Amino acid sequence: MTPSTANILTLSDEILLNIFNKLDNMDVLYSIIGVNRILDRVARDTSFTQSLNFLKILDNTNNLKINFILDRFCLDIIPRIKHSIKCLTIDLFSIDRVLRIGNYPQLRKLTLNNVQR
Template sequence: MNYSTVNILGLCDEILLTIFNKLNKIDVLYSFIGVNQKLDKLAQDCTFTRSVDLVTISSNEDNESRTNSILERFCFDIIPRIQYNIECLIVGPLSTDRILRIGNYPKLNKLILVNLSLKMASRILNKGSFIHIYKHQISHLVVTINDDITAIRIKDVATNIFANILAMFTNLIHLDFNFDDSFVYPPTSFIKLLSTTCQSSRIGHLNVRVRNFDDCLCLLDGRLSQLHTFIVKVDNIDDLSMRIRKKVKNFES
């Protein structure tokens, strides 16, 4: 029986890209960037670098030291090579601080922050340099918070974060701001908030979890004039239909 061996480097670019497209994008970046000039160039194609999902690393790796090793390579070797192509970043608690700190992302317009603690979310979205650098650049922001902090602080800190997002991200058109479903206490209340804080009037899509129906009415008071999609989880509703009839024009149950 005759066997033949084909060197991957001998394949044309079109075939290699077809192979790469069948692989996970993170695997392509990790496996081929820095290997040699040809594979490096193909792996840096915008197909694989436009959107970078680093959450998949921690979700697929059971070995913590292995996960940290992979993230370290992304932070200090891979991201610096592809940062100018990145339009979307998906990061979790293990990678958020490092990735947002080390990169320069001139094309970044979509940021997805997954399972952050309130402390980390507050540091990034209230106090960090990131928000000041990219406040005019981010158009899509998704924030999911997963924390076991006490109920009262959840409400206060979450409301402050939300208020700062509205005030700082002037070109935001899509905002998802939610807590993990494990929270039993309604975290975010907007009563008396938007009267002083609402710069992101361009928001067309809003997905948020609120304390009660009055918070919905507060968000729908007209300041978000471009809003066309409103997805809301209301934790506490009392006499809903009666209150809607009183406060919302042209309501039909």
């Protein structure tokens, strides 16, 4: 049996989008943005960048890992896609970092969870 020479980078953008659409958009953004030019372009498609739900990150109980993930989103990912974000769901843990990034020109919906008056 010979090893396969298939490469994900040889797939069309349409096929990559179909594959990525089966996954959670936060996972796609976290795992794919910055990997290479082709995957980066596909991951920045509006189907992944319109709505970000930071509550999914908090499912992880390890605070160090949560901070690392939030840092990556706030320092690397959101600055690249903030022009296409229409919906943000954030909580007390992420509100400060996410909103300090700057303007979100397309933002239409902001959902705050576990935020006290």
